[in-house]
Amino acid sequence: MAVDDLSDKFDCVTPEARIATLCFGITLFSDVAISTFGAGLLQALADYRLLVGPHALKVYLTDTMRMHKPITARSAELLDVWLAPGAPARETIGLEYTDADPYEDAPRHRFWVGGDEVPEAADTWPSMIRMSFNSSWGTQRPIDAIKWVARLAELIPIRSGYAGFAFEYSRYFLEEGCEHAWRQSMRYPGIEIHTPPGVERFGVLKDSIYTSNWLTIIDHAFVRQLGGLASLKKRLPASVQTYDIRNAVLLRIGEKPALGNVNRNDRLPDYREVNRVLEPLMKEVPDRLNWLDLPQDAEQDTLKWYRRWTDA
Numbered sequence: 001m002a003v004d005d006l007s008d009k010f011d012c013v014t015p016e017a018r019i020a021t022l023c024f025g026i027t028l029f030s031d032v033a034i035s036t037f038g039a040g041l042l043q044a045l046a047d048y049r050l051l052v053g054p055h056a057l058k059v060y061l062t063d064t065m066r067m068h069k070p071i072t073a074r075s076a077e078l079l080d081v082w083l084a085p086g087a088p089a090r091e092t093i094g095l096e097y098t099d100a101d102p103y104e105d106a107p108r109h110r111f112w113v114g115g116d117e118v119p120e121a122a123d124t125w126p127s128m129i130r131m132s133f134n135s136s137w138g139t140q141r142p143i144d145a146i147k148w149v150a151r152l153a154e155l156i157p158i159r160s161g162y163a164g165f166a167f168e169y170s171r172y173f174l175e176e177g178c179e180h181a182w183r184q185s186m187r188y189p190g191i192e193i194h195t196p197p198g199v200e201r202f203g204v205l206k207d208s209i210y211t212s213n214w215l216t217i218i219d220h221a222f223v224r225q226l227g228g229l230a231s232l233k234k235r236l237p238a239s240v241q242t243y244d245i246r247n248a249v250l251l252r253i254g255e256k257p258a259l260g261n262v263n264r265n266d267r268l269p270d271y272r273e274v275n276r277v278l279e280p281l282m283k284e285v286p287d288r289l290n291w292l293d294l295p296q297d298a299e300q301d302t303l304k305w306y307r308r309w310t311d312a
Helices: 003-010 034-052 075-082 142-155 174-187 200-204 220-225 229-235 269-281 298-306
Strands: 018-030 059-062 092-098 110-116 127-134 160-169 192-194 215-219 240-245 248-253
Touching: 018 142, 018 174, 018 192, 018 200, 034 075, 034 092, 034 110, 034 127, 034 142, 059 075, 075 092, 127 200, 142 160, 142 215, 142 240, 142 248, 160 174, 174 192, 174 298, 215 220, 215 269, 220 248, 220 269, 229 240, 248 269
Parallel strands: 160 192
Antiparallel strands: 018 127, 018 160, 059 092, 092 110, 110 127, 160 215, 215 248, 240 248
8 A cells, every 4th residue: 555545544633633643754963063054054944945835834942942833034033043143152952843733733844953052062962953744755756855865965964864754743742642653663664753852862972873764874984984885885785775975875775765564574674684784883872762752661662662673
């Protein structure tokens, strides 16, 4: 069955809200503070707005707000103000724009950025940029997705990243939305889970990558840790194509992102093999993970989910 035919099944809609939704997601990590690539980030946001449509994004949230508010002319330019030359220094930068309407819904389109600006913290935690699109980007626009990632590499100094199908869930129904996403992702391992506050960056630090998926980005330093590009290519499955992008290598598994289905014994063997090859870059992450927003057994089930590529 086509992925688009499963959209209604993947989304979780309650009388209160759409608490979880399937999307196509891109997550990038950078090892420098956001203010050092402000111009590139602002261009990425402008390009993203064009890609999703000028009126798609409805609400915004900063890292000091408790709930989303409608986007105004002023709030639409918050990043411009924060990153302007001579702007007052900030301890952190945290902001998202989404299409959630009402605001309690899980968004299908989201532009999120978060990072530390204080040197002590910025030297430890990576900056993180996340963009979500309608799931049709995975089923109908995979070439556009690859071109967009390459474009982002021109604008943002990428240390690592990944892209493919992912769940967004509502920050106003954290446990219910996350539990739905977790159950679906355990069955369909090709689907990642996007935490609303982006806690993934705290598991990565600057010495690791978080995970792998349909697209995986690793910078040249990580490639060298794996023995160089020629050695890496020899160990990758035949379905994997490699692309040189600015300061990094992009790995692509197959023509389009896949879901898998463990109930039908489709465990995405090539995804598992890529994860195995890249495992030296992820070995520290399980001990540093922030638990998912699960109502019970959060620690155990977070680790079970994170290790879904390696466990039988």
